[in-house]
Amino acid sequence: MVTEAPRVGAERQELILRRALAERVVRIKDLAAALGVHEMTVRRDLDALAEQGFLERVHGGARILEKTSEELSHHLRAAKNTEAKELIARAALSLIQDGDVVALDASTTVLALARILHARQVTAIVTSLDAANALAASGVPFAMVGGNFHAPARSFVGAFFMEMMSRLHPDKVFFSAKAFSPETGFTDPHLPEVGAKQSLIRAGGTRVALLDASKFGRRALATIATLDQVDVLITDAPPAEEVRAALDAADVHLTVAKEHV
Known part of the structure; x- marks a missing residue:
């Protein structure tokens, strides 16, 4: 039996x-x-x-x-590490002020932030269908930047997208990555997404990386951003000492969500 x-x-x-x-x-x-x-x-x-x-x-x-x-x-990506993503999203929300214009990448970690963004009076710039649906359902005003549709992330990428982003200037940009190491920075295996994320980061005032601790000490195909291009890193567990040292050296503010909330 x-x-x-x-x-x-x-x-x-x-x-x-x-x-x-x-x-x-x-x-x-x-x-x-x-x-x-x-x-x-x-x-x-x-x-x-x-x-x-x-x-x-x-x-x-x-x-x-x-x-x-x-x-x-x-x-399946969206269903992975949901507790960590929600914890990180709540910590990220505390950085957002009423009146901000925030830009959100197409990652499932940032999607968790989109789902609670109605707690602030903001305008959002989004790059993915899922974030747009979440904001529309909760009444948050947003603009969607179009381009070539990238099915794996349900997002928009390409030359038109990057041209449009070069004309926009959000107060804060929130992005995630598949991996991070001090040597290679924030990396991702999908080249179309890498270009889109890079254009978001270039456009932003304050650049905030949202990364669960499972991504530390790893690397993927292409670099999205190096540490000198990021202002804040929010994660769900304390990183290794070498990561902390690299963040300090680059003047990146580290927030561990479990300590923050």
């Missing part, structure tokens, strides 16, 4: 989605063995995920639809 694992349904379904994204087709029998649950439990999870439009049921399992794979990848 198979014993139910202690995972809750949402956690199981996220694991199933991650496996489907990697393998394209998943089988009920394999998932039940990997998750330590009854096959009937897996069937219910697959049915729920199919109803949400993430998977298509096939005989004996399910497959990911090609047209939804990029959206699914974005969904």
Whole structure:
């Protein structure tokens, strides 16, 4: 007899989605063995995920639809480290004053800030569909900068985007990155996003990086910004001493959200 694992349904379904994204087709029998649950439990999870439009049921399992794979990848990023992102967002909100014009990049960390931005009387400049939807739902006035649509981040990038950003001058810019190290700075693997983030940072008055602690000590393909281009770094846990020393040397103000809130 198979014993139910202690995972809750949402956690199981996220694991199933991650496996489907990697393998394209998943089988009920394999998932039940990997998750330590009854096959009937897996069937219910697959049915729920199919109803949400993430998977298509096939005989004996399910497959990911090609047209939804990029959206699914974005969904899983948004669901990762949500507690840390919300903590960082609350600390970032404390830097924003009524009357500010703030620019938000397309990262899921900054999206957490967009979702609580209604607590301030501000105008926002956004680069992603998700941030625009969050602000529209909460009544925050915003301008969206268009360009070429970049599906993995559900954002706009490219030459037109960068030209438009060069004409805008927000008071504060909030951005995130896939990785950070003192040697390579804030880095990201997606070159279109790198260019868009760079143009945001150049346009801003105060440049604020929002980064959960899992990103420290890593590097990705291309540098978004070096430490001398950033004014504030907000994270959720104290970084290593070498990171603190590099931030101090570059005169970057460090806020650890757990200490701040």
